[in-house]
Amino acid sequence: MFGSAANPNGHGHNYTLEVTVAGDPDPVTGMVMDLKKLKAILNSEVIDLYDHRFLNFEVPPFDHVVPTTENIAVDIWERLSPQFHNGGPRLHGVRVYETPDLFVDYFG
Numbered sequence: 833m834f835g836s837a838a839n840p841n842g843h844g845h846n847y848t849l850e851v852t853v854a855g856d857p858d859p860v861t862g863m864v865m866d867l868k869k870l871k872a873i874l875n876s877e878v879i880d881l882y883d884h885r886f887l888n889f890e891v892p893p894f895d896h897v898v899p900t901t902e903n904i905a906v907d908i909w910e911r912l913s914p915q916f917h918n919g920g921p922r923l924h925g926v927r928v929y930e931t932p933d934l935f936v937d938y939f940g
Contacts, residue, residue: 847901848929849878849908855921865921877911901930905938913940 851874855864885891887899897903905928916923929935 845930847882847904848935849874850925850927850929851912852924852927853916853921854924873912873915877915878908881911901928901934901936902938904928905936909938909940 851870853865853870857864881891887894887904889895891899893907894903897907905926908928909923909926912926913923923940926938927935928938
């Protein structure tokens with residue numbers, strides 16, 4: 833079904849992640865969210881877990897779910913969304929690029 837991508841020894845990808853947030857801009861800073869805070873959330877909830885990992889063996893749920901770009905986008909949304917339930921900025925979208933012209937958008 834997945835052709836050469838089904839190789840049990842895996843194959844590498846360099847995914848690119850885009851995250852959008854929504855909300856009212858702060859009247860002083862003009863920002864919906866402090867980008868340093870967003871970067872810290874992305875690092876702790878996604879990058880530290882995914883970076884240079886064999887997803888099929890090292891990153892649940894991909895030990896039992898095929899790590900398609902679609903499933904990765906959903907997993908990232910599920911990891912990030914709890915960080916945005918405090919009445920402040922809202923998680924709006926997750927975009928995961930597998931290649932420069934192949935990507936998935938997820939909006940929960």
